Amino acid sequence: MKLTPRSTSTRLALAVMASLLLAFVLLGAGVYYAVSTLLLQDARELVRTDSAGLVDLYRENGRAELVEELRRRVDAPEDPDAVYMLAKPDGAVIVGTYPALPSHRPGARWIEFTEDARAGPRRNGNDPRVVAHLQPLADGSTLLTGLRLRSQERFLALMQRTALVALVVAATLGALIGWLTSRWVSHRLSSLDATAERVGGGELALRVPLDGSDDAFDRLARRFNGMLDRIEDLLGGVRHATDHIAHDLRTPLTRLRNRLEELRRRPDAAGRDVELDAAVAETDQLLQSFGALLRLARIEAQAPAQGEPALDLASLVGDAVDLYLPSAADRMIDLRAQLQPCQVHGDGDQLFQLLVNLLDNAIKYAPAGSEVDVTLQAVAGEAVLHIDDRGPGIPEADRERVFDRFQRLEAHRGSAGVGLGLSLVRAIVHRHGGHVLLLDRAPGLRVRVVLPLA
Known part of the structure; x- marks a missing residue:
């Protein structure tokens, strides 16, 4: 049978009470030891002073005067707690409070013993304790x-x-403080528990209230709210993607079905190859869309890339630029790069995918005979990448919207693509702890990607 309480609040209350009791016991023991030591030192000082006076009397007036003084003090003591004895070298008592000297080690100067006034010195815890000083005299006594x-x-x-x-008061106070502490902790966690229960019931917009104290519970609530924000964003992205899949993929699926139906009805082979090629192209585009969606979902589900190995971003940018030089040359576009070495933590494949998507868009929408400039430099602990083109650009009102899944401008709907390129770019940048902006180059578009340096 386990006696350990299972409730965390109960364990916390017991821990607080035990801590208070332990602190009280340690403090009390320390004070008791210090006081008892101080009292013993004071008693020894009194005994030492009294003994010194008697020794001076012996040296000045001899043993007879000392015996007379001791007999006077024993018969009519000024201090009832004072103890005096004078013993011969053989241990026989000449005069004194007790009939015999207490037992002691040879050569000892200080002794402690308990007494019984009727039976003489005896080790008994119920009798008064005596601290005494032994002083050898010149005659051997x-x-x-x-x-x-x-x-x-x-x-x-x-x-x-x-x-x-x-101690009883401290135990009671400790139990009360422990109970109040556990109640306070339970109260601070109750809002978190209630919010989690209601969010689990479907109220995704609900958040834990903050009290502004910035203590551990307030920081936990803030982290919890951030997690809920992330979950709501992901679910919103799923709903958004589902809506766009239903809207944007319905048309190519309908075209694909109509072409296949036309092929099934056509009795002769005339034009069949053309229709089959178109159907295959529609299928490839659908597969490309679903593949991009899967890549986007995997990237968004991954942990931040700060723990990834460091790599040279300039080398990746140079490889991407080399990859697109032939495409740019076909359209007589001058693709230029100015790169500074920049080390960043991250996934090389994902960063290369980001560069490919941005360069593909820049070359696709740049006018023939124009130029595309790629620059990379380290600024204030960040790697700043700019990709500039001379294309039509993106209206300011649409610059945030184009990062959403399947969002394409009306002017670009006739061109190849599924509307997921910039969504992938933003997901990769966010996973690597950076941000991406679309700026007006007048004319053209500037894409700025900022990543933290390793």
Whole structure:
């Protein structure tokens, strides 16, 4: 049977209470040790001073005067806790509080023992404790000067009783603080739990409220809201893509079906090859569309590329430019490149796909006999890529819309393509921690891609 509480709030409350109790016990033990040590040092100082006075009396007036003084102090003590003894070299007591010297190590100067006033010195925890100083005298006798620690022990006993009461108070206070802490944690997490439950029920627009404290719970709520924003964007992209698939692919599918139906009805072979070629072209375009959609979905589902190996972006751009030099030459377009070395973290295949898509668009829409300029430079810790053409450009109102799936300008609907190139570009740039902008070059279009340097 497991006794460990399963509730995290209960474990948190117990941990808080245990921490408070442990801190209290450690603090109390430290204070008790410090106070007891200080009291013992004070008692020893009193004993040392008293012993020094008696030794001076012995040196000035001899043993007889010392015996007389000790007998006076024992018979009529000024301090009832003071202890005095004078013993011969053989241990026989000449005068003193006890009939015999307490047992001690040879050569010891300080001893501690407990006493029983009726039976003499005895190790008994219920009797007062005595701290005593042994002073050898010139004639071989031994002077014992001591002090009963009754007042010190009463003070320490009072401290112990007070500490026990304080321990009970601390345990109660710790339990209360632990309970309040667990309630506060549960309350802070309840909004997160309630939001997650409602979002799971379909309320995708719901977000966790923030209190602006920027503590761990507020940061968790912010991360949770960011995750919900990402999920909503992805689901919106799926719905958007589905709508465009239904709209944009319905026409080529209808044409493909009509051509196949026409071939089935045609009795002779005249014109059949032309129709078959057109049907195959329609099929290729559909396959290209679905392939681009799959690539786009995989890229959007991948983790950020900051953990990828570093690569030379200038080398990739140079390879892409070399790939399109023949196409540009066919249309008498001057494809020029000015590249600075730039190291970025990322997937080389995806970055090359990004460059291919952008160069393909630039050469496709640039007028024959014009130029396309490609520049790459490192600016303030970022790799900045510009691809400039002299084509018709994109109206400012459409520059964000063209990044959506299957979005094509009306002027370009007759040209080859499925409307996913710029969507792929944006997905690859975002995965690599950058951003892409479409700017007016007047005339023409400037595409700016910014990626963080490695």
